[in-house]
Amino acid sequence: MTEEIIIAGFGGQGVLSMGKILAYSGVMADQEVSWFPSYGPEMRGGTANVTVILSETRISSPVLNEYDTAIILNQQSMDKFEHMVKPGGVLIYDPNGIIHPPKRTDINIYKIEGTLIAAELGNVKTFNMVVLGAYLKAKPVVKMESVEKGLQKSLPTRHHYLIPMNLEAVQKGFESLELVQAV
């Protein structure tokens, strides 16, 4: 099994750290992983994306131009990445801020109201964990216990008290994924 994912949105939405937790979860499940971020000057409000690959075998290129799954969190990223999902692949998006929903008919499309759910949970910073949970529902590439271990590994010890809240958000996201289109 190899899963090639792009996660894309605004800087500040936790795109890179979501990728990191996913990558750590993969390491905890003994998989090969790679995590390649967009990088650049630290400007507020810019776009951010990260390519994450999880695999049972050696990973060749950490940089890709087509993906098994695209997780899309703003319109710019929709414009850029919708057409890069492999036919039969998965696109997950948060409708908040999306003006033009995906039009592809040859891929599986899901929605997650991440922004709303995070607000309901009382901490908008858990947004990325809600989306991660939704992704794991669509693609169970790692088990929940690996995610917990991944969080432990990727968060500094002084932030470990936040883990239960984050896991709750993952769980909520897992339960809230909505199917838009299946192929």
Added chain:
Amino acid sequence: MELKDIINPNNLVYEKPELLTENTMHYCPGCSHGVVHKLLAEVIEDLDIQDKTIGVSPVGCAVFAYNYIEIDWQEAAHGRAPAVATGIARTNPDKVVFTYQGDGDLASIGAAEILHACNRGENMVVIFVNNGIYGMTGGQMAPTTLIGQVTATTPNGRDVGRNGYPLKITELIAQLPGTSYVTRQSVHTPATIRKCKKAIAKAFQAALDKKGTSFVEVVSTCNMNWKMTPVKANEWMVENMFPFYVPGDLKDSSKADPESYTPLKN
């Protein structure tokens, strides 16, 4: 009342200077660079010297300064703007040349270039935006970073034993006989913005009058890398930077001794 009644020339209270381009600035909201750009555009417009002003942009967040003011610009290598400006000024003595530099650009990698250009008294204006940090590369220590200030390369605060002292380069520059006007300003309130504009105007006038180097430091914020809101950053600057980088004129030869300055031979 309808929108068109409000958007009416009679109601106009503020207009952006004509020399500022329509390009959306890439700076973080709350950044000082944008304000300084606007003042520069206003001064150049007021003095009506857009046809003979050449700007030299640095490497730093202001690397794209050339996108925002409708004049000729050159983009220099990191720290070398004063040398580039020397080249322009020496070969174009009837032009007005200015550099626009950050604290890393001017006081670290370009310390030699700025000292020698100012010491030679090159006929130019230096706009020095001191935000105490490397903005563009993600918030590493600058020579002007204060003792104890946290940056990406001083995660536990600047430690004198390891990183040396913050550099008051403007005080050094003021010692150099080639400079005629050296001042330190800020742009965090309407009043200081007006004052800073006067200082920049005076510096450009000095260049028109061939008075050698004029140097305007603007003590600034980098809310992004200071990891503060813009308002908090302004407060932090007043509380922490002003006691060390004290605002005001450091040298004004038009007041002291107008004859003290020997103009450059060309």
Added chain:
Amino acid sequence: MGELRLMKGNEVIAEAAIRCGCDAYFGYPITPQSEVMETLMDREPWDETGMVVLQAESEIASIHMIYGAAASGKKVITSSSSPGISLMAEGISYIAGAELPCVIVNVQRGGPGLGTIQPSQADYWQSTKGGGHGDYRLIVLAPSSVQEMNDFVELGFKLAFKYRNPAMILTDGVIGQTMEKVILSDYIPRLTDEEINEKYGSWATNGRKPGRQRNIITSLEMDSGRMEQNNLRLQAKYAKMEEEEVLFEEFQCEDAEYLLVAFGSSSRICQKTVDLAREKGIKVGLLRPITLFPFPKKPIAALAKQVKGILVVEMNAGQMVEDVQLAAGCAIPVKHFGRMGGIIPSPGEVVEALEQKLIGG
């Protein structure tokens, strides 16, 4: 043995430097490698191993700090990205001329000039053919994974000290910024002053001890005859490297009818290309030079006898392709495919280039 971590290539350079007993790092911030110094400052190795870490005022200063420390027999490393390496060119030439060991890491970005902060391999010529003035060579290692970012720090020092020559780790924004699993090396203690005296006392300028002659580190020689001898000695050293230190890796070359040659991150992309092309029934293999100097001329010459054509894939306008052409000779076509400006070629694009430039043509 070893500790498994998930880390960025840049962070691993810092960690490997600490663990392999480095005495000092000198550097100046520049994207996309600032994490090297940031990680070191965060790790505070001065408390742990006594390693010095200093943010210099410029790359010119960093490389001359390296010169000074290396000349006293210390194990020292610096890192930068393309524009900073250009500034170091002077110092690197002096270090090569004075025959000092050190490791220089270049996490390349696209040029020329200020260019872009995105990944590139356009400093191949600069690294392998000079960069600074005078006839000199760097040992150039091209890692293609985060693991090799760890391994090549130690390897770089081993070769640098063996030959008293600067070694460069030539990587780019892809490997520098990517996080992968890495097994970190075990700690090697820093050398003590006594050990430095014992090992490098014949040349290191660390204070003339009773009973030894004074040591002088210089690249200057006013007598042309003697200067030519110095040059010949350097050339003999480079020739020995070409004999003994060539490193390369082959993927699926046994039955290959076409060959890709690529280094560093391009070689990772080409591994995927090999898979994609073989799915289409094209028998293609990949040769990855690991040492760019010394260059793997012989293995390329050997494969040139087996395959129908070679495609050299680089993130530049065509640099290493010249060395491949020299090694392969004129019997088969040797073509280049590259992207520039920070654009990373995709595996699929390389398959198309292979079809258009070699198979179709």
